[in-house]
Amino acid sequence: MAVLKRFRLANIGSAEVGELVKVIHQSGTDLLIVYRNDGGDSYGVVLHSTSETETLPYVDYYEPGLPSLNYGKDWILDVDDDHGVSSLRSLRGGILVSRDGDFLMVGGKAKDSAYFDLNSHSFTQSVPGGYCMPRWRLWLSRAHMDSAHGLPLIDFEAKPAQPR
Numbered sequence: 001m002a003v004l005k006r007f008r009l010a011n012i013g014s015a016e017v018g019e020l021v022k023v024i025h026q027s028g029t030d031l032l033i034v035y036r037n038d039g040g041d042s043y044g045v046v047l048h049s050t051s052e053t054e055t056l057p058y059v060d061y062y063e064p065g066l067p068s069l070n071y072g073k074d075w076i077l078d079v080d081d082d083h084g085v086s087s088l089r090s091l092r093g094g095i096l097v098s099r100d101g102d103f104l105m106v107g108g109k110a111k112d113s114a115y116f117d118l119n120s121h122s123f124t125q126s127v128p129g130g131y132c133m134p135r136w137r138l139w140l141s142r143a144h145m146d147s148a149h150g151l152p153l154i155d156f157e158a159k160p161a162q163p164r
Contacts, residue, residue, distance in 0.1 A: 099129060104118055
């Protein structure tokens with residue numbers, strides 16, 4: 001018998017920057033990209049949550065000892081340009097494609113809206129130019145995406161941000 005696991009069982013404190021992680025906590029689970037992990041709290045961009053009602057994606061932090069399923073860094077955001085392209089920058093969760101790179105518009109508990117650089121896993125407050133792609137899918141890897149029976153972990157469509 002074989003058991004196929006696409007993750008390793010760990011804790012959030014052992015995750016590397018850029019790693020896709022599912023954190024298990026008292027209220028449920030959060031699927032996130034780790035952007036800071038320096039021995040204290042771990043910080044991530046939450047892409048999906050079973051416990052929050054806040055508009056996704058958002059930034060949050062976690063105690064380093066929380067159990068997690070670590071999926072690695074081979075994840076893929078598949079940007080869908082067939083369902084519209086917008087110059088509107090208030091599409092929280094949209095992927096902003098520019099000459100400077102690819103950015104995810106996030107908000108949340110730890111900071112106001114900002115652009116998360118999907119390559120450097122850091123934040124910037126502005127990105128000159130570019131277009132917002134409101135729809136994307138998250139896959140664990142290229143093999144997962146190319147599988148005939150594969151379903152994305154997330155199929156996301158950005159909505160206009162609500163004023164605070």
